[in-house]
Amino acid sequence: MKTERVPQIVLGVGAGAVLAGAAALFVPGSLGGGGAPAPAPGAVARAVSAAHTGAQASLPELAALIGDRETWLRAHPRDDASWAVLGTAYVERGVRSGDTASYVRAEKALKRSLGLLPAGKGNVDAQLGMGALANARGDFAAARKWGEAVRNHTPRRWQAYPVLIDAYSGLGDYVSAGRAMERLRALRAGAPALSRAALVYRDKGWREDASALAYDAVALATTPAEKAACLARLGDLAWERGEPAEALASYDPALRLVPGHAPSLAGRARALAALGRTDEALRDYGAALEALPLPQYALEAGELYESLGLDGDAHTQYEMLRARATEAGTHGVNGALVLARYETDHGSPHSAVRRLRAEWAKGHRSVHVADALGWALYRTGRAEEALPYARRATEQGLRSALFAYHRGQIERELGQWGPARRHIAEALRLNPDFSPLLAPAARRALAALGEPPEGGPKDVYGSGSGSGGDTPRSGASRAGSPPPRDPERQEQARKPRRPGGAAAPSASPSAADARGPASGSASAPAPPSASAHEAAPASASASASAGSRR
Incomplete structure (x- = not known):
């Protein structure tokens, strides 16, 4: 049973880390290596400007960028840089809209870019796109491989570190995730770095530090979409502390900035349910699923219906969960x-x-x-x-x-x-x-x-x-x-x-x-080992001492 907020790693999760802050759009320094003109002022230019800083563009701006690169590539199919831009934009669209078919398009575009300019010859942007794609699909080992390849080749390329943070977190290597976060903050200031750091601190149990960084990220966000994402993260942290009223104070302004912002709608639904406002909570879950039909949201909505004795409605949500997870699986997503x-x-x-x-x-x-x-x-x-x-x-x-x-x-x-x-x-x-x-x-x-x-x-x-x-x-x-x-x-x-x-x-x-186990079931896995990467949990006394930072 899963109603408490995750990371979004989403949520999920697995995807949980990617959803907590949608995959950054890694755009090359000059858009279109094959003589592509600079984008004209407008939605495409705004998307490119946001991407250079690691901020989120709006979904209409992202759609404009995708359309622009698709048009350009029909006439210039050997432009490896534009294929990398297009592939990574597809990843971003898939993460933020729930259109997992975009991941298939992303993989084709990124492989096309690598075919024109292999990784060994310096195609960093396509490698970063492949890392973001692997994280979005929940293939954290592949994401680690791509991220480490970029880090080893160009260690000052800051865009490698968000990929590595998500990958290490998905693999349970929280020590390496912390190191990647520290390197990111050394290389890059601003809301994107602070948002990632807030999640790493949250995973360490440093809740006050995480909230402080999340507040700073809201203040430094440069686009409405980015500010809404930072506010949603701040609301999630308040919800996890058992403060639903404070969480609403973050979700509401996020939804004023970006109406229909799915993470904020789902977060507000959790908070409203905790406050006993279940009709409003169910309304918000419906709106969140309309904007971003994640299986996680369907599970939460189903459990709320079930808690109210509405078993038929709960069954509908659970069937939606299975259908969406099955469809996403055909597009390479690990659900x-x-x-x-x-x-x-x-x-x-x-x-x-x-x-x-x-x-x-x-x-x-x-x-x-x-x-x-x-x-x-x-x-x-x-x-x-x-x-x-x-x-x-x-x-x-x-x-x-x-x-x-x-x-x-x-x-x-x-x-x-x-x-x-x-x-x-x-x-x-x-x-x-x-x-x-x-x-x-x-x-x-x-x-x-x-x-x-x-x-x-x-x-x-x-x-x-x-x-x-x-x-x-x-x-x-x-x-x-x-x-x-x-x-x-x-x-x-x-x-x-x-x-x-x-x-x-x-x-x-x-x-x-x-x-007990059903007859014929396989033997249980061995308990977690105490190797360096799979270290056994710290003792309770050590956990207590770590609590001084919480």
Whole structure:
């Protein structure tokens, strides 16, 4: 279940990083190497001017640039620089409009540019475009390859570092992402660099620092589209802190600047739902999906409908999610994360485990994949195998109410009452309304766990075994008894399942899924390793010391 904002990496995610700030439009120093004239004043010139600074152009300006380069290239097909411009503009259009077919056009244009001027002969712009394309599709290893190739050849080319930040973040290499961010800020000032730095600080758990940088980015943004994107990011940070009213104060001006700005509409929908204004929230989700039909937005809208008892409307949104993810997959987009989150709570968690194990094997080891894999394992009844992934997700730095709740429920299933109580309470402190379905479940779970025993828990950090060192009071289960169960899980076990094993749209996985792995399922993946790139999570004490910067 995923309603809490991601990164946009989108959101997604995978795409999450690209959506958090749409892929920069990397335009060569002089547009059109084959004698192309400078653009006349107007939409094309404004798009080029924005691109040179790393700012966002408006979608109409971007469309004008694409049309201009398409016309030029029909008469000058051997202009490698214009092919690079066109390909990267297609990537930008795909990211910001949800038109994933643009990625196919982008790949053809960028390969055409590299065919005319190979990477080894200095075609940096096409390589950067290929890196942006790979990030947009969720192929972070390929994006890292392209970005590092440019960095190694021209280390002062600042446009390489946003590509690398997104790629390293998608792979879970947050140390390298931080280094790339520092290099970007050394080479480039202004809103684009500050926006990237805000996301890196957010991933480190430095929420106040991230917000300060996001405020500065808003002040320095040079175009309406860029300012709207910076305001949306500022609103997302406020939402993640559990401050929906403050989030609205950022989304509303963003939408005045760019009516129909999808990230702001979706963000405002989350905030409105948290404030109990569900009719307005559903309206905004509909508008966001009209402007940018991301599977992530459909999942969020479906879960809001489901929380209101509108199962038919929820089913419609879930079907849209699957259709959009399937279509995007035909265009090379990796939608495994959002599909797995949907399947874990609304379909087959066994299928989600298979998807996420494949992602882990590819090296996609971000905190988002770790959290999703841990939760999917828990939903298949493998809580013990799930816990190392949940620890990895919560101890890397990012302060996520969703991740804390997932970890707490896994610990609760294992009878680790003290750690479970601590993490579920942490989720509600971070964001009391992080999900319309899971936030109420978190409050019920915390009530079921009861108060800690007199004298305090014996196992504060969850390192021990057995029951976790304390026994729930106030009517909760005693030591040695089965862990407290969620009432909704018992109710879900009584709901029918559709033919083929898929759950009815309003139901979470069946009781069989909750008890344990289905027969014939593959063995579980090994816990996260402690190698340099896949370092095991820091200890709780180290995490606590890092909290001084939060």
